[in-house]
Amino acid sequence: MPGHKYITDYPLLIVILVLVAIGIVMVYSASFAIAEEKFDETDYFLKKHVIRACIGLAVMSVLVKIDYRNIRKLSKIGLFCAIVLLVYLLVKRTVTVNGAMRWIDLGLISFQPSELAKFALVFYIADTLDRKQDKLDSFTDGYLPPLIIAAGVAILILVEPDFSSAVIIAIIAFMMLFLGKVRIHHLICTCIAALPIFAMALYSSPYRLKRLLGFLNPGADPLGDNYQINQSLISLGSGGFFGVGIGHSKEKLLYLPEPFTDFIFSILGEEMGFIGTMFILVLFFVILWRGLTIAYRAPDLYGSLLAAGITLSIVIVAFINIGVVCGMLPTTGLPIPFISYGGSSLLLSLGACGVLLNIAKHQKVILIENAKTAK
Template sequence: MINYGKTFIRKYDITLFLTVIVLIALGIVMVYSTSAMVSIVKYGVSYHFVAREVVYVIISAFFIWFLMKNDYHIFKSFYKIILLGIIISMILLFVPHVGMSVGGSKRWIDFKFFSVEPSEFLKIFFIVYLANFLEKKRDMLNNNRYSLIFIAPLVFMGFLDILLLKEPNFGTASILFFMTIIMLFAGGVSILYLIITTIIGSVAAYFLIFTVTYRMNRILAFLHPFHDKTGIGFQIIQSMYAFARGGLYGVGLGNGKEKLFFLPTPYSDFIFSTVGEELGFIGVFIFISLYLILGYRGLKIAINAPDLFGTYLAYGITFVIVLSAFINIGVVLDFLPTKGLALPFISYGGSSLLAACIGIGILLNISSQSIKRKNI
């Protein structure tokens, strides 16, 4: 292990590790609760979806173990190859019989026995790219003569967002944009530059939303869901009913009604609605608290990282996981328009879970190399 002149804490962040274990365990429970009836109707057994989820968990656990044991600096050597593979995969989505369309979006490559969503892995490895860029260009970013070099990752991000919008995947494109702004801010880019960039991005988002019918409908459903109860407002109305029925203590695990063919695919994007219905406000509070703990531990790891690459990497991974979680929660509570984003560690799906666990494995490895600081 490299010696940076400080005393190293030669152990992993156990709080982060246990928090993720609890979230994954709760995810398995909620996937079974929300998918059992759908599974019986489609496949004749109640455990089809949860069995697949357990397989995803086993694979993801291996990646956490592997990455927490291997120095995070290894990504500097081959992240470009991984990013290139992800970009090629995103292009292949539009090749006939390769890309799989679900709900009008081509986000998955169909391998017959399983599917992969490249955009989930894009978020993690774009963070690696940004962390490496910010570390290498730190001095230039703080030099007025070369400060505009920050435009380079913005151009790359714009190219990736074009591919995401083509799927279409506006939610992930938005996360990529905000993640880039936050990491550039952490890297020392001028606030004025970032404000201008955010304004330009907001104008682009305005036109992307209000010139596309289905996106406009999502805004209308968000603002006035009861104006079209059986149409564009149906899903969010059912979600609100779920939380209303749950009250303080919930109706009991497995006893939810909204998952019974009222909420479309209740085991994926809207799984948190069932959490609210079956576990009530107390259950919602526990889930939100777990994500806040994850965020706190991730930021602490970033602050204590032994180098700038580790700091930026930890900031980015923590931000993307926690932001994705709170966007999903905001959507199901009708605080935000529908985005089509999974709830990390909870929603059914292998790509989302594996990508999040890759991020956690990296975080845990950074934590094992953390340096002791006072008052942290």
């Protein structure tokens, strides 16, 4: 096809690159105090994050050139590998953080299988719904197979325990099934059946219950269970409209726990102010807009569902993280995509965006070909 201007969706690409750049700046700003205290090296976390960002961008640049329909052949293999890693995680009981077995230590990064499972499930559901288009009205032949797989993955993640990631996967699977036009009453019945399981998982864990009660009554234990969220709100409030300036946050100086991972948005709000936080929100809304536009214009159902699933996997997590940091949702432990320090989330999110950009490339090419045919 002539014309390099049709290679990709430039607004989406620019937003992704801007978010990654902001993430690099904020990871250094939010982590240098902890890095100096623990490792006597202010750029310890920055160097690791930059390496991961470069690897992720390299993966994205490769995947944007590979036809997404060729990657489709690997959807079942990817999901199988993710499930094997989740089982391995439970059997080996590897890297434990805050009582949760979520990571496998790979040296340069601690890999989180639930992140791989999230995106692998998106590919699998898109593939399954596309292949079973004529059977989606059937509960056993069309609806049940992807439901069983999604439920199985969510349960494996829940056992880690990682309640928030399990809920995210359930939400994404539900929305993809809805977009795939399965019968609405099947979805409603599934939600009703899942409610007791959700309640049991929530109330069976004292840690989760404590988080929920703390969210409902944030002033109850300001120096204990609610310390982190209270410090987060102080950080956001301290930023005012314009912020205190990059590098000048006080909360990151060992006051706010997880200042460069789950709660990096708080430090961003303190240093960049209301304007900075709104700018980040706008960027994620642009991802939502461009991603759903790509899904709408995709050349086939598989591409449409895949684009929607990837987009939702990123923006839902981002909005939940922002909601937690602002005290509107209970603490979850989810990072904000592209900005938080972390290996598996950054690498897989950038890789998934490479696929999304490839779908955009194909839909633009088809629109051009149709216009030429019409002439």
